[in-house]
Amino acid sequence: WLRGEYTTKTDARLELGVRRIVDDDSFYDSIKLMAAFVRKAGFEGLLVNLDEMVVLSHRLPNSRARQANYEALLTLLNDSFQGNSRGLGFIFAGTDECLEDKRRGLFSYEALRSRLAENTIAREQGLVDLSGPVVRLxxxxxxxLFVLLKNIAFVHAGGDPSKVLVPDDGIIATLRAASERLGAEYFRTPRDVVRSFIGLLNVLDQNPGKTWQELLGVEVFTKPEAPMSAEEEFANGAAPATDDAADDLTSFKL
Structure with missing residues (x-):
């Protein structure tokens, strides 16, 4: 019931004796209820992470559906700004295009654009302001990336420095190999490097006779044949879904 997995009120009433279920209209209220439970359990609150916001901005072909989602986001923002969602935080991850596209992005919805506007002083001066609702990474x-891989190796070793399988020299060699095989942009989208590096650690852990020098001599890094996320898909030039409201002639008949 808490996960919103009941599809009919009848099933919920028969199994639980309740007459309401978590649906699209009540889902946000259920999240706030969950945050209250979390605080009762002794935590500071509940943090909700939503990735690939580009799905809302460029995958939804229906402009009305997009606007409905943006209205829901506006409700979340207003509650946060006005202190009506105590102990509940949201982090939305998206690309610049997802935010700034004036036809499909969040800025296409005027109420969101005004609330998400950046500090003009910081922007014009090229300075950082982390107090606003939008943080540009x-x-x-x-x-x-070197620090990231070093931390990954440390976590993979269970936090024991003596069990780290790839030393600093190995990480440098790994990054050099990634640069040669994935191109100069390898550090901008580190998913491929991280995935391959973890694979390298797994092989070393399960095959004690092997060394990282031997394994880096084979094709450790390969570009995936297909994008691994919606954001990568659009970054590679994929066209957004056709907007039915923006092309009236598609349904024109004589």
């Missing part, structure tokens, strides 16, 4: 540098 900078692409990872090769140095950032």
């Amino acid at each position: 900078q692409p990872l540098t090769p140095e950032d």
Whole structure:
């Protein structure tokens, strides 16, 4: 019931004795209820992460459905700004296009655009302001990726430095191999590098006789044949779904 898996009120009443179910209209209220339970359990609150917002902006072919989702987002924002959702936080992850596209993005909805507007002083001066609702993430540098892989190796070793399977020299060699085989943009979308590096760690862990030098000599890094996310798909030039409301001639008949 808490996960919203009951599709009919009849089933919920027969099995639980309740007459209401979590549906599209009440889902947000159920999340706020869950946040209250979390606080009762002794935590500070509930943090909800939603990735690939580009699905809303460029995958929905129906402009009305898109607007309905944006209205729901506006409700979340208003509740957060006005203090009506205590102990509940949301993080939405999306691309610049998902946010700024004036025809499909969040900025196409005027109420969202005004609430998500950046600090003009910080933007014009090229400075950072992390107090606003929108935080722009900078692409990872090769140095950032080195730190990321080093932390991954440490976690993979169970937090024991003596069990780390790939030393710093190995991580540097790994990044060099990734640059040669994936191109100079490898650090901007690190998913391929991270996935391959974890695969390298797994093989070393299960085959003690092998060394990272041997394994880096084979094709460790390969570009996936298909995009691994909606955001990668659109970043590679995929066309957005056709907007039925933007092309009236598609249904024109004599």
